[in-house]
Amino acid sequence: MASYTVNRKAVRHCRDLIGAGKVVLDSDWGRVQPDADTQNAFLEEHDWPDYAAWHLGLTEGANDETKARHAFVFGDFDKVHRSALIACVYRASEWRHKKVELAAHRLLQELDKKYPVGE
Numbered sequence: 001m002a003s004y005t006v007n008r009k010a011v012r013h014c015r016d017l018i019g020a021g022k023v024v025l026d027s028d029w030g031r032v033q034p035d036a037d038t039q040n041a042f043l044e045e046h047d048w049p050d051y052a053a054w055h056l057g058l059t060e061g062a063n064d065e066t067k068a069r070h071a072f073v074f075g076d077f078d079k080v081h082r083s084a085l086i087a088c089v090y091r092a093s094e095w096r097h098k099k100v101e102l103a104a105h106r107l108l109q110e111l112d113k114k115y116p117v118g119e
Contacts, residue, residue, distance in 0.1 A: 004057035006103045013053040014074055018111050022079045025115055029083035042077045056088055057100045072100055082111055
């Protein structure tokens with residue numbers, strides 16, 4: 001099983017996006033998450049650090065400039081999706097990647113505090 005470290009730059013990027021209001025509160029992450037074509041299109045116009053900024057986990061031992069290095073995407077390369085953070089918490093928890101799970105959970109709590117349900 002792969003091991004991951006928390007991508008602190010991505011955590012900071014996510015916080016900045018939440019603070020700027022660049023969020024989607026209600027989406028079907030299974031349908032809107034970036035597919036391979038979307039990822040490739042993003043990489044054609046951006047560098048690897050920009051790509052990395054959208055992933056909460058970095059795969060230990062993988063080369064930096066590969067998709068395999070980046071895990072736990074939290075948005076669509078434009079906005080944070082609440083459903084993506086939930087997916088990150090769930091997947092990290094399921095596979096016992098506690099540090100990534102906690103980072104995603106904290107970000108979800110920050111998003112929910114700024115944009116309370118029903119308000």
